[in-house]
Amino acid sequence: MSHPGSKPRAFEQEGRGERDEAGSGTARSAPSSSSRGWLGRRLHRACRRTVGLLLFAACAAGAEPFDPSGIVLTWQRDPTTTMTIDWHSIDGTGFELVEKKSPGHQLPVIEPVVTGVREPVLEYRKAGDPAWVRARGRNQPFPYVEDRAGALHRDGYSHSFPPSGRTVHRVELTALSPDSNYELRFDPAGPVYRFRTLPRTLTREVRFASGGDIGSGTWTETMNRVAASHDPDFVLWGGDLAYCDGAQARLGRWYEFFDSMKKSLVAADRRLIPVLVTTGNHEVAGGYVDAVAKAAKKPYAREDDALRAQVAPYFFSFFATPGQPGYGVVDFGDYLSIVLLDSGHLNPIGGLQAEWLDQTLTARARVPFVFPSYHVPAFPTFRPQTDKQSAGVREHWVPLFEKHRLPVVFENHDHNFKRTHPIKDGMIDPLGVTYLGDGAWGVFVVGVAKDERWFHARTMPINHFYLVKLKGRDATFEAINLRNQVIDRHAAKAR
Numbered sequence: 001m002s003h004p005g006s007k008p009r010a011f012e013q014e015g016r017g018e019r020d021e022a023g024s025g026t027a028r029s030a031p032s033s034s035s036r037g038w039l040g041r042r043l044h045r046a047c048r049r050t051v052g053l054l055l056f057a058a059c060a061a062g063a064e065p066f067d068p069s070g071i072v073l074t075w076q077r078d079p080t081t082t083m084t085i086d087w088h089s090i091d092g093t094g095f096e097l098v099e100k101k102s103p104g105h106q107l108p109v110i111e112p113v114v115t116g117v118r119e120p121v122l123e124y125r126k127a128g129d130p131a132w133v134r135a136r137g138r139n140q141p142f143p144y145v146e147d148r149a150g151a152l153h154r155d156g157y158s159h160s161f162p163p164s165g166r167t168v169h170r171v172e173l174t175a176l177s178p179d180s181n182y183e184l185r186f187d188p189a190g191p192v193y194r195f196r197t198l199p200r201t202l203t204r205e206v207r208f209a210s211g212g213d214i215g216s217g218t219w220t221e222t223m224n225r226v227a228a229s230h231d232p233d234f235v236l237w238g239g240d241l242a243y244c245d246g247a248q249a250r251l252g253r254w255y256e257f258f259d260s261m262k263k264s265l266v267a268a269d270r271r272l273i274p275v276l277v278t279t280g281n282h283e284v285a286g287g288y289v290d291a292v293a294k295a296a297k298k299p300y301a302r303e304d305d306a307l308r309a310q311v312a313p314y315f316f317s318f319f320a321t322p323g324q325p326g327y328g329v330v331d332f333g334d335y336l337s338i339v340l341l342d343s344g345h346l347n348p349i350g351g352l353q354a355e356w357l358d359q360t361l362t363a364r365a366r367v368p369f370v371f372p373s374y375h376v377p378a379f380p381t382f383r384p385q386t387d388k389q390s391a392g393v394r395e396h397w398v399p400l401f402e403k404h405r406l407p408v409v410f411e412n413h414d415h416n417f418k419r420t421h422p423i424k425d426g427m428i429d430p431l432g433v434t435y436l437g438d439g440a441w442g443v444f445v446v447g448v449a450k451d452e453r454w455f456h457a458r459t460m461p462i463n464h465f466y467l468v469k470l471k472g473r474d475a476t477f478e479a480i481n482l483r484n485q486v487i488d489r490h491a492a493k494a495r
C-alpha cells in the first residue's frame, strides 16, 4: 500500500515464534461482579491480578470466550506476505460499579464503569503448524462513544456493556508465506478464524467481488453471503459503506455494518474475506470536498490530514487503507494493482490526485491487471451527466484511463446495474475503457434515468456485485444478483 507523502505504518509485532503461553482451554475467569457488590469487586481484583497469567483472556467482563464485535481484514502493503487485522471489542478487561446520577431524571444510580481496555494481542499460525504465534499491535478508540444519555430511550445505542465506547485493535502481520492458509484467534478459548494470502504470481485463479453502496442488515448480508460463496480472495467496496456521513448520531449504523460483515462476509471454514474500500459521499460530513472547505472556512489543502480525519472520522479509523489523504494503491505481486480513488469527497478529483493517478498508472505500465475503483460514476445511470463530480471524473481521470489502456474501471453511487460500451475519446471504441457499476450491493435501487445515454451497453435497476476472475491473460466479470444468478458477463484481456 502506498500513497502520496505517506510513510508505511508498521505496527509492532512481537513474539514471533513464541509458543502459546496460555494454551488452549484456558481456565475462565470469575463470574461478572455486576450484581455481587463487594464480593464482585473482590473477584474483580483477583481477576486483575491474574490477568498476566491469563494473557488476553476475558476477565471480569464475563465467562464467555471473547469474540470480537467486528473484524476487518485489509492490506496496507503486499497482500502476498502481509495482512492487517482489525478487531473490535465492546467489553473492557474489567469494570467497577460506581454511583452516578441517572441521565434525564438525575437520580442516584449505580452503574458499571470500565476499568481497562483489552490488549491488542492476537494469535495466529500457518495451517498445519502446531504452535500459535502471538502478535501485538495497537489500540485506538472508536471515533465516538455512544451518546448514552441522549440516546437511552430513543435509538437503541445503549446496547453495550459497560457503556465505555468500543475499541479498535489493529495488528499488521508481515513475513507471511504467499498463497497460504492461516488460522487466527482472539482468545485461546474463542473461535478460530482463517485467512489466506495471495499468490506472488498468477499461478492460480484470483477472484474478487467488486461493488459499492453497501449498507447493513439482511439485504446486505444476503449479498455478502452470495459473494462469499464464490470464495473471493477479497472484496472491493467503492464507497457508501454504512451511510453515517461522519456523524456521531449515526454511530449505531457502524455497529450494524460490522455485525453484518462478521455474520456474512465469511467464506467456508470461517475464512475472513479482506476488504479494500474507497470513500463515498456518505463517508464524509458534507459529502464533498467543496462543502467540507466551505464549512471549515478554509480552502482544500493536501497536507490537512486533521480536517479530513475530522469530517471522515469513521473512514480513517475503521479502515487502515487507503488512509490519508483518502486515496492510494495496493499492488498484488506482479499481476494486479487496485487503485482506490476519491471522487471529490475528501480531495479534489483534478490537481494533485490526477497527477498522482497518472504517475501511479505510469509506474504500473507493465502490470497486466490494473483496476481503479471509485464512487461517483463518470457515466451515470441515474444522475444527470452534468453532475459536478461525474464531469470532473470525465475531465481529469477518463483521459488517463484511456492513455494507460485500462480495459475496465469500477464505478458506484447511482444504485443500479450498468455496463458501458468500451469508450475512447468520447465515442464507442472497441479499444476503449468499459465502466462497470453502478453501486447496488445492499442498498435500495434507484432506477435508471429515462433519457437515452449513448455510452450504456446494458443497465438494470437491480442489486448485484461483479465477480472478477483473473486467470492467465484473461479477466472475466460476472454481474451476480441477490439470488446468485449471473445477470451479465464481460471479458477482457490483460494489457
Ligand SMILES: [Fe+2]
Pocket: 213, 240, 413, 414, 415, 439, 443
Ligand atoms: Fe449510495
Ligand SMILES: [Fe+2]
Pocket: 240, 280, 281, 282, 375, 413, 414
Ligand atoms: Fe453515494
